Amino acid sequence: MNRPLTRFSTLFLAAAGAAATALAATAVHASPQQDYVLYCMGCHGPQAEGVPGKVPPLAHALGRYMRSPAGRNYVLRVPGAANSVLSDAQLAAVLNWVAQTFDAEELTGTVPLFTTEEVTGLRHSPLPSVLATRREVVTALATTGLAPPASY
Secondary structure (H helix, E strand, O other): OHHHHHHHHHHHHHHHHHHHHHHHHHHHOOOHHHHHHHHOHHHHOOOOOOEOOOEOOOOOOHHHHOOOHHHHHHHHHOHHHHOOOOOHHHHHHHHHHHHHHHOHHHOOOOOOOOOHHHHHHHOOOOOOOHHHHHHHHHHHHHOOOOOOOOOO
């Protein structure tokens, strides 16, 4: 009587293990758009528009930050990026997807996309003052062309 239950248990555990492995593989290979939906959209919104007065927009802003080293540094060190559960490679891919999707007009041949190495080198050192750094970066960007909004 015990034997059929053991075979069933073994088959069930094997199937459950295979399903868990497939699920883990799916999560690892999520697209940047899927990662945005899962990890960023809750705050930044479906169109990356942010929430006025609370959450900064990424649309029509991210590409502008990407024009300067200070802007790139700022983006990679804000709390959402510095503390994200995404790997460095995933974060680079999500930021590039957002910029290409919602701010493509800002991405010229002179504006490089984020690299994994760049993300790794900057994101793990959070900003001491996000708003002060934002003001400095926006002011500097305004002298070279369009800048993101000074406040959100």
